[in-house]
Amino acid sequence: MAVDKEELQEFQKEVKAWFDANAPKDPGFLLPQSFMEVGTDKQFHFLRDWQREVYEAGYLGMAWPEDYGGGGKPQPFQDIVNREMAKRSLPFMVNIIGLSWAGPLILNMGTEAQKRAYIKNILSAEDIWCQGFSEPDHGSDLANAQLRAKKTGDHYLLNGSKIWTTLAHVAKYMILLARTDSQTNTKYEGLSFFLAPMDAPGIEIAPIRKLTGEYGFNQVFFADSPLPADCLMGEEGEGWMVAVKTLQFERGAEGGQAGGTSMVRTSVGEVVALARTVKRGGRPAIEDAHIRDQLVRFLMEEKGMRLNGARAKIKPLASERPGSLLMSVKLLESEFQRRLGAFALSLQGMNAAYYMGDPEAADRGRWQRGLFNAFSATIGGGTSEIQKNIIGERVLGLPKS
Amino acid sequence: MSLVGESSAWKIAFSEEQAQLLEVAAAFCREKSPIEKVRALMTEEKGFDKSLWDEIASLGWLGVAAPESYGGSGLSLAEAIVLAEPMGRRLFASPFFTTTLAAQMLIRAGTETQKKRWLPKICEGTIATLALHEPHGDWDLTNITARAEEREGGLRLVGEKRFVLDAAAAEMILVSVLHKDAPACVIVEKAALPKAALSRETVIDETKRSYRLKLDGITADCQSLLSAEKMTDALHHVHLAAILLLSAEMCGGLSGALDLTVEYLNTRRQFDRFIGSYQALKHPTVDMLTGWDMARSHLYYAASLFGKMAAADDAEAAVRMAKASASDAFAFGSDRCIQFHGGMGFTYECDAQLYRRRALWGEYMHGDSAWHRARLADILLK
Numbered sequence: 001m002a003v004d005k006e007e008l009q010e011f012q013k014e015v016k017a018w019f020d021a022n023a024p025k026d027p028g029f030l031l032p033q034s035f036m037e038v039g040t041d042k043q044f045h046f047l048r049d050w051q052r053e054v055y056e057a058g059y060l061g062m063a064w065p066e067d068y069g070g071g072g073k074p075q076p077f078q079d080i081v082n083r084e085m086a087k088r089s090l091p092f093m094v095n096i097i098g099l100s101w102a103g104p105l106i107l108n109m110g111t112e113a114q115k116r117a118y119i120k121n122i123l124s125a126e127d128i129w130c131q132g133f134s135e136p137d138h139g140s141d142l143a144n145a146q147l148r149a150k151k152t153g154d155h156y157l158l159n160g161s162k163i164w165t166t167l168a169h170v171a172k173y174m175i176l177l178a179r180t181d182s183q184t185n186t187k188y189e190g191l192s193f194f195l196a197p198m199d200a201p202g203i204e205i206a207p208i209r210k211l212t213g214e215y216g217f218n219q220v221f222f223a224d225s226p227l228p229a230d231c232l233m234g235e236e237g238e239g240w241m242v243a244v245k246t247l248q249f250e251r252g253a254e255g256g257q258a259g260g261t262s263m264v265r266t267s268v269g270e271v272v273a274l275a276r277t278v279k280r281g282g283r284p285a286i287e288d289a290h291i292r293d294q295l296v297r298f299l300m301e302e303k304g305m306r307l308n309g310a311r312a313k314i315k316p317l318a319s320e321r322p323g324s325l326l327m328s329v330k331l332l333e334s335e336f337q338r339r340l341g342a343f344a345l346s347l348q349g350m351n352a353a354y355y356m357g358d359p360e361a362a363d364r365g366r367w368q369r370g371l372f373n374a375f376s377a378t379i380g381g382g383t384s385e386i387q388k389n390i391i392g393e394r395v396l397g398l399p400k401s
Numbered sequence: 402m403s404l405v406g407e408s409s410a411w412k413i414a415f416s417e418e419q420a421q422l423l424e425v426a427a428a429f430c431r432e433k434s435p436i437e438k439v440r441a442l443m444t445e446e447k448g449f450d451k452s453l454w455d456e457i458a459s460l461g462w463l464g465v466a467a468p469e470s471y472g473g474s475g476l477s478l479a480e481a482i483v484l485a486e487p488m489g490r491r492l493f494a495s496p497f498f499t500t501t502l503a504a505q506m507l508i509r510a511g512t513e514t515q516k517k518r519w520l521p522k523i524c525e526g527t528i529a530t531l532a533l534h535e536p537h538g539d540w541d542l543t544n545i546t547a548r549a550e551e552r553e554g555g556l557r558l559v560g561e562k563r564f565v566l567d568a569a570a571a572e573m574i575l576v577s578v579l580h581k582d583a584p585a586c587v588i589v590e591k592a593a594l595p596k597a598a599l600s601r602e603t604v605i606d607e608t609k610r611s612y613r614l615k616l617d618g619i620t621a622d623c624q625s626l627l628s629a630e631k632m633t634d635a636l637h638h639v640h641l642a643a644i645l646l647l648s649a650e651m652c653g654g655l656s657g658a659l660d661l662t663v664e665y666l667n668t669r670r671q672f673d674r675f676i677g678s679y680q681a682l683k684h685p686t687v688d689m690l691t692g693w694d695m696a697r698s699h700l701y702y703a704a705s706l707f708g709k710m711a712a713a714d715d716a717e718a719a720v721r722m723a724k725a726s727a728s729d730a731f732a733f734g735s736d737r738c739i740q741f742h743g744g745m746g747f748t749y750e751c752d753a754q755l756y757r758r759r760a761l762w763g764e765y766m767h768g769d770s771a772w773h774r775a776r777l778a779d780i781l782l783k
């Protein structure tokens with residue numbers, strides 16, 4: 001679809017004006033910085049309302065088909081919205097698992113009925129989605145998932161447990177990887193992929209307290225929970241292939257996401273601002289040569305990651321060692337945020353030892369919380385170590401570990 | 402972790418011409434500069450292959466960044482970058498870096514007569530170089546102690562210059578001096594060099610040819626001074642151009658070191674496994690890759706700002722970032738390249754040392770990364 005440049009510019013103006021007028025105000029409590037940190041009802045409702053508002057304004061799923069609730073427009077329109085949201089550090093889209101991985105997956109390989117049933121409510125945040133991949137005994141080794149799905153008549157019976165399940169406590173559906181056959185040659189066979197309703201009998205959800213002291217993820221137990229057979233996505237026994245596809249959407253290696261941000265990143269600019277306010281030996285920390293050096297390192301890295309994104313779009317500059325720019329996004333961003341978080345704390349000197357809840361904690365303790373929560377991204381979605389294995393093997397062609 | 406859709410508004414400009422040049426240069430350097438050739442040239446006094454130099458000249462590579470009116474192709478330094486990167490990758494030895502820089506100096510501060518006389522020749526293959534560095538070793542090019550004194554209607558040069566690259570092969574040298582207490586630059590032609598004015602330096606990168614230049618006894622006429630009022634700007638420009646070219650050379654070099662490392666990790670076996678299957682080697686090798694990616698993104702961004710309409714501060718920041726990022730990444734990559742070759746890596750025969758030496762060379766020419774970061778702090782953290 002050809003896109004008119006002027007139309008885009010016009011649209012950008014409209015978008016800016018809309019966000020100027022409608023950006024949510026400070027709710028008076030600490031909002032989570034990513035979808036993996038939604039711990040209280042207050043936070044959840046605030047974020048869900050915000051997503052609905054963005055959708056109803058026409059700014060979400062703009063490139064998804066109109067038939068299913070999308071906007072039917074070319075992708076560049078959504079890109080403009082995404083950029084504007086990121087630039088303003090607006091609250092993220094709480095249903096991102098639906099928007100960025102379940103949704104694209106359903107549009108990509110779901111049946112007509114599935115598309116009609118799920119897509120619109122993903123966009124409006126009416127139905128929250130969660131992801132049941134990890135299990136207590138199998139995390140990085142995802143293909144070893146053992147939760148059983150046994151076919152009986154027109155149902156599957158689920159038995160077992162999923163863990164670290166973000167948003168399960170508010171989710172209507174789960175994308176679920178389960179074992180339908182345990183007598184296979186390899187672990188990759190015998191898995192099946194389901195779009196599972198969370199209100200089935202026999203499902204129990206136990207919130208798990210995070211290292212910050214808050215909540216956000218859960219353990220989900222299945223005891224003889226019946227699952228209608230038409231919840232199957234793809235063919236029975238070919239769930240691994242579907243899971244890999246899902247991970248590609250999740251990691252951004254494949255496009256088709258509805259849009260919106262998944263997290264509010266800490267920018268180096270914010271840390272620079274912090275360095276101007278906190279003191280070192282009576283002087284603003286930003287005057288300290290060592291601190292300046294580190295700030296510049298972070299600025300360079302932050303910029304380098306954005307420029308990686310820009311270079312990935314230029315074919316002749318991205319054709320050597322293909323895939324490396326896209327495949328390393330998650331690794332680089334998440335590790336960067338973790339290190340930046342620790343640095344931001346170090347700027348506060350002794351006061352870094354305050355924590356959320358104490359009136360003396362800088363910015364209500366967001367830096368302390370941010371440092372801990374940064375691990376959500378270095379661990380969740382495949383750990384940094386696993387990312388390095390994948391990049392080493394797929395991009396550099398190194399032998400398997 | 403979906404990070405899609407959060408791409409930046411920063412754009413890298415890359416033209417069709419650049420793409421073509423990059424492809425041609427990559428193939429040229431791969432073919433003409435295999436590692437055996439690099440090593441053979443290292444042992445020769447001259448240090449480069451004159452016939453390849455002539456080829457480069459006939460391909461028009463010496464004039465890409467020179468105006469058409471002086472025999473160039475009227476493109477910019479961004480095009481020289483796509484040549485320098487593949488050269489760095491194959492450790493291709495030639496006076497390309499110095500000749501390109503000398504041309505930049507002339508374009509920036511040469512008088513009309515000087516430009517007319519020298520630029521067309523340079524575009525056709527005349528080798529030129531710059532003598533900008535001094536015994537104090539300062540990276541600030543305006544810290545000049547060499548002098549040009551007026552004598553008998555002409556100029557008499559006093560002092561000493563260091564790290565004058567490719568000087569023995571050069572037809573002319575642009576020497577920075579103080580003239581009437583202000584920074585100036587004098588064109589010194591080969592014929593004006595007294596015997597023994599040049600002596601070869603032993604430098605860490607054996608593919609480079611570097612000389613000490615004794616200025617005492619060199620005379621020149623006043624017409625050989627570059628335009629005085631443009632000097633400060635020209636020195637700054639040449640400094641940034643040098644950094645940009647070095648960044649390109651280092652990005653290329655790192656890519657070569659990465660290839661060498663990966664190849665060894667995929668062929669060497671210990672404990673009945675390919676050593677590349679050990680994560681203690683695999684993961685740092687991925688760090689090399691991401692370091693290369695990042696440095697390269699900085700490089701091409703800096704190239705697209707350089708000499709364009711971009712604000713001076715933005716362009717300067719981008720170029721310094723490119724240098725700091727490339728030299729850190731190359732330092733790490735070439736260091737690991739040695740370590741991951743085991744005992745083999747400790748040998749002169751192993752090519753890892755060539756990359757390590759090149760990385761050190763690139764790092765310590767025109768400012769190391771800490772020095773550039775200090776400059777960046779002044780720009781970015783006002």
Ligand SMILES: Cc1cc2nc3c(=O)[nH]c(=O)nc-3n(C[C@H](O)[C@H](O)[C@H](O)COP(=O)(O)OP(=O)(O)OC[C@H]3O[C@@H](n4cnc5c(N)ncnc54)[C@H](O)[C@@H]3O)c2cc1C
Binds near residue numbers: 036130133134165389
């Ligand atoms: C905040 C958060 C939210 C999450 N949300 C979800 C969710 O919604 N749905 C879901 O399904 N999962 C979720 N996860 C789970 C996440 O995907 C797993 O925690 C992750 O894949 C790691 O698995 P594990 O916890 O079993 O750790 P393990 O696999 O046991 O790993 C332990 C350590 O060993 C390392 N390791 C393991 N294997 C290798 C190897 N081959 N090579 C090198 N190192 C290795 C790991 O990197 C890690 O450092 C979430 C996790 C977090 C932290």
